[in-house]
Amino acid sequence: MSNQVNFSEQSIEKIPLQIVANKEEGAKIIATLISDLIKEKTAQGKKTVLGLATGSSPILIYKELIRQHKEEGLSFKNVITFNLDEYYPMHPENKQSYVKFMWENLFDHIDIEPQNVHIPDGTIEIDQIEPYCTQYEEKIKSVGGIDLQLLGIGRSGHIGFNEPGSAINSTTRLVKLDPITIADAAKDFGNKEAVPTKALTMGINTILSAKRIILAAWGKNKSIILKKMLEGPVSTKVPASFLQLHTDVTVFADKDATDELSRTKAPWLYGMVNWTPKMIKRAVVWLSLKTGKPILKLTDDDYKSEGLTDLLAFYGKAYDLNIKVFSQIRDTITGWPGGKPGAHEKTRPERPEPPVKRSLIFSPHPDDDVISMGGTLLRLTDQGHDVHVAYQTSGNIAVFDDDALRFSTFAVDLLKCYNIDTPLTEEHKKLTQFLKEKKPDDIDIPFVKNIKRLIRQGEAQAACRFCNVKEENVHFLNLPFYETGLIEKKPMSEADINIVIDLLRQVKPHQIFAAGDLQDPHGTHEVCLQIILAALRKIKSEGDAWLKDCYIWLYRGAWQEWDIEDIEMAVPISPDELMRKRKAIFKHQSQKDFPVFPGEDSREFWQRAEDRNRATAKLYDKLGLTEYEAIEAFVRYPLDNEDSFLK
Template identity: 50%
Template sequence: MSVDATMQSSIPAVSPTTEGTQRERVPVRIFDNPAQLAREVARRIAELIRERQAEGRTVVLGLPTGSTPIGVYQELIRMHREEGLDFSNVITFNLDEYYPMQPDSLQSYHRFMRENLFDHINIPPENIHIPRGDIPPEEVEAHCQAYEEEIRKAGGLDLVLLGIGRSGHIGFNEPGSGPETRTRLVVLDEITRKDAASDFFGEENVPRHAITMGIGTILEALEIILMATGEHKAPIVRRAVEEPPDRQVPASFLQTHPNATFYLDRAAASELTREKTPWLVREVVWDKPMAKRAIIWLSEKLGKAILKLEAADFYRNHLHSLVHAYPDVDALCLEIFEDLRQRIVYSHQLFKHQRVIVFSPHPDDDVISMGGMLDKLVANQNEVIVAYMTNGSVAVFDADVRRYLRFVELSHDILGLEGEALERFRARQQEILDFFARKKPGEVDLEVIQKLKAHIRYAEAVAGIEVVGLTAEHARFLDMPFYKTGTVRKDPIGEADIRIVLDLLEEIHPHHIFVAGDLSDPHGTHRMCYTAIQQALQRYHRAHPREEWPLVWLYRGAWQEWEVHQADVFLPMSKADLDRKIEAIFKHESQKDRAMFPGAYDDREFWQRARDRNRGTAETLNRLGLPEFYAAEAFVTCYEMP
C-alpha cells in the first residue's frame, strides 16, 4: 500500500453518552478536548456568580492552581472583559501553597493566581484568601485554624474546583489522607515532588511541605468539580471513579459527596470502562472501527493472533453482539487483519520528491518521536525542513553553559580570540559565572544565558539531523514568543506564534507536515505548539483550495505511543534503523543521562523510551499475527487536525 492523499484518520468520533456508566461511582462528564471542558466549567462558575448577584448574595469559590485550570481562568477573564461578568460578589479560598514559600516567588501560588486570574478581574482584594507559605513554623497551626474559620465566616464553600495528581491527591491531600482532614501542613509525596520538579528546575529544589485545605473541608462544599486532562491522568482517574473510596486515592472520597462531578477530556477518560472497552458495559454500534478495537483487545487479552480467534472466544468474553452483528466472524477477523496489514508501509512505499515540514515542539522531539520516519524521508529524496518551534533553553543545566564557556576559554587562541575581543569575552564570562554563583533555585536566567542555552539546543538539533543526512540549512529555529518567558510556565498562544507557523506554511507550501500529537508532556509545550499549528493550518486552508492542503501526520513517542487501533501508518524499522535513530537522540547531549524535565512518571531516558516504545509497537503487531519487525513507529494521518 502506498501512502497518499486519500488516507484519513482512523480515530472514531464517539458521541457523548451516559450509557455504560454502571461501574462509575461518581458522575462523569467527558469532553472532546480541554478547551470544551474549560468553557463548560467557566460557564458553570459564571452561572453561579450571576445567580447569587440576582439574590444580592456572595459566592464562595475554592480554587486550584496548576496547568489544568488555566483554561478556565482564561475563559473567566474573557467573560469579564467581553461579557461584563462581575466578580465583585466573589470570595475565593485557594486550596494550597508550598511551604516555605515567599508570595512573590516564581513558584508561589499567590503569584500564580495573580498572574492567571486575579490581576485581570474585578474581585476585591480583601475577598482573596490563599494559605501563606511565608510564616514562621510556630504560627502554621494557628494560621490553618484561622483559614478554616475564614471559610466558616464566609458561609462555607459554594463550589470547589479541583485537579487530580498522579498519586490521586486533591489539593495537597496525599495518599493516606482521609475525609476527616482539615487545613494543615503536610509532607509532600515523592510523586508530587517529581511532578513539580519542572517548575522548580529540579526535584531537589521542590519544598518538602505544603499547606493544604483538607478533604473534610472540601467535602463540605455545596458543589465540587474535579477536572483532569491528558492520558497521563487516565489510570488514576479510573481508580478514583471506578474503585471504592480508598485513602491511597484521596480523590476517591468525592464519591461520597452528593454533588461532585468529574470533568474529563477524552484522553483523561480513556481508561474508564465505557471508553476503553464499552462493549463490556453497554450495547455498542458495531461499525468497523469499534469492531477493530474489540478484536485487537480480544486478541491481546487471550494471547492469540487475530486469525486464530474463533467464535467461542467472542462468546466467552462478552462479545456475543459482535458475533451476531456480522454473519461470518472468521471473515471479520480476516478483514481486520488485512486492514492492519495494509497500514504497514515500507520505506519504498513512502512518498518521494515532495515538500515536507517536520514541526518539532522542542529541539529533540523530531528524532525522539519520528527519527525512523525522518531517516526514510531523507532517503526518499524529499525536500525536508525541520522546524524547531521553541528554543528549549529552560531545559539546559547551568553546568552545560559553564562547560562551553570553559571550552572557549581553553581554545581562545585557536579561535582567534585575542586583544579586546578576548577581554570582552572574559568580562561576559565572569558576569555569567557571578550570576550562577548567586542564582537561586528557579530564578530566571539573564537574557544572555537564555540565548546561550538556546544555542546549545540549536547546535545539538543540527547534530541530530546530520545523522540522517540533513544539514543546518534544513533546520528552522522558529523561537516562538509564547515560550520565551525564561520559566517553565508559558504565555498563552498569541497572534505572533500563529503568524510564524503560517508564514512557514506559505513559504514552503508543503505536501506533508508532521506534528506532535503527543499532548501529555508535563509542561504543556506540545499542546501549545499543536494549537498554534492547528490555528495556522485553518488559515492556510482558507487561503488555498482543498487539493493544495498538506496531509498531516501526527506522531507520538516521547510520552506515549499511538495505540494499534488508532494508527493509520506503521513504519517498520530494522535494528540498524533503530540504532541510527538512537545515535541521533544521543546528539542532544544536554538532555542525555539526566534531562532537566524527564517527566515524573517515566524514569527512563528519552532514547530508552523511544527504543522501548518502537520495539513495543512491533511486538504488539507480531502478537496480533502481523509480520514481525525489529521496531516500528506509528502515525495518525488527517487533513484537518482534530
C-alpha cells in the same frame, strides 16, 4: 455540546461524570453553576461560601467569572472564599505563591471584600502551624461550611495537596508533597530542587464536608488518574477516590481527559455503540488482547462471552470480521515511509509517486525528530528522499547552566590560544558572574540564552549529519512564542505562523511529519502542532496547488504512543536500525544521562523511545502479525476533514 452521563450503582464510573468538548466549554458551565449559586444565595439574603482551587484547571473558570462580573453585573460582595492550599514555606509576594495566583487570576478583577478571602498562610512559624490549621477549620465552620468546593486533580491523585496516604478523617494540616507533584510543579519554579517539599492543605474530611463538589479535569495527562478515581476502589493510594463517598459531586472532563476510561477504551461495555470502522478495529484488538489470542484465532464464542455479540450481527461470524481487521492492521506495515516506487497497491499507506519525495520533518525541540521517528528519518534518507528537518524552537531552557559555562570558557580559551582579544571575553565575565548569582526563577541574560541555543543547534546539526540530511535542508525556526526564557510560554502568534508558512512554501513538501505527542508536560508540542496546522489552513485557503498532493503524518514516541486502532503507518525498525537511531539521539549530549526536564519518567529519552517502539512491535506480534524488533507508528492528519480526526 456537553454529554451528561447517566449514573447508577451499576455504572463502572462511581462518580457522576459530565464530558465536555473542550476545557473552554467546561469552564463556562462550571462558572455558570457557581454564579447561579451566588445569585440564588444573594436573593435569599445569604452569603455564598466557596472553596477554591489553584493550578491550571480553574484558570478559565475564573476568567469566565470575571467576565460575568464585568459584563453581566455578577457581584461577589456576599461571597466568602477559602482556598484549598499553599506551599510551605511561601511568602505571599512570591510569584509561585497561591496568594499571588488568586489575586492575579480572580480577586483583583472582582468586587469581593478582602476580609472575605482566606488562603492558607505559608509564612506561619513551624511551631504555630497546628493552632493555625485549627483556626482555619473553625473559620470555615463559623460561616456555615463550604457551599461549593471547586477541585482539580493532580497526577498523584491528590485533591488539594492531600497526597497518597492521606486519611479520610484528615483536616487542614502540613503535608509532605509527593515526588510526582514536585515534578509537575518544577515548571513553575525553574527546577525540582526549587519546589517546596511541603504544603498546607485542607484535609479530605474538610473537602468532603462541603455541600457540593465540582472537580475539573482537562487534558490527556489527567486521563490515567481520572480512570483510577472514577472506576477504582476508594483508597488512600488515590485520595481523589474518597469523592465516591460524597452525595453531591460532579466531575467535568474534556474528551482528552477521558482517553483511558472504559467508556472510551471499551464503550460496548456500556451499551449501544456506533460501529464505525475505527470502533470495530478497537473492539477486535481489545478482544484479542483480553483473550490472549491472535486476531485470526478469535471465535464466535469469544465475541459472545465478552459482550460483543452485537458486533457479529454486522458480519455474521467471527471468521470474516477477523480477516477484515487483521488485513487492515497488516496494511499499515511498510518499510517504505516515503512510498515504494513502482508499487501501486491501494492499501499502502504512502503513494509510490513521485519516487523521490520532499519530506519535511517538524521537530518541536531540537531532538524530537530522532527520538520519536529517528528510524523512519534514517529510512527516508537511505531510500534517497529529499529530507528536510525544521526545528521549531531553540530548546535553550533545557540546557544546564554548567554546560553554558563550559562552552563559553572553551570559546574564550580557544581565542586565547591564538592571542585573539574580543568582546567575548567581557561577555564571558558577565556570564560567570550571572550564573554565580542566579536564582532558580531568574531569566537567563541574552548571552547565556544564545550559548544554550547554539549548544542545542550544534547537537541537532550533528544528528542530521549522522542521518545524512543535507546541511542546507536543516532549518532552525526559533519560533518567537518559545523565547520567554521561562517554562511558561507565550500563546502562538501570527509571527510564529508566518515563519512556518514561509518554510512550507519554500520546501513545498510531498509529505510532512509533525509531533502529535501532546502529553509533553510543558505544552510545547501542542503549540507547535497548532502553529503548523494554522499555517496549513492559511495556505489551503489561499489555494497553493502543492498542498493538494501533500500527506501530513503525525508521530509520537517520547511521551506516549498511538493506540493500535489509530495507527495508519507502521514502519518496522531492525536491530541495526534501532542502534543507528540510538546513536543519532546520542548526538544530543546536553540531554544525555539526565535532561533538565525529564518529566516523571526516570528513563533517558532514548530508552523511552526504544521501549515504546519495542512495545508497539510486541503488540503487533500479539495480534498475530509479523514479529519485528521495533516499530515507529504514524497517523495521517486529514486537513480536508479535521472534524473526523477529532472524533
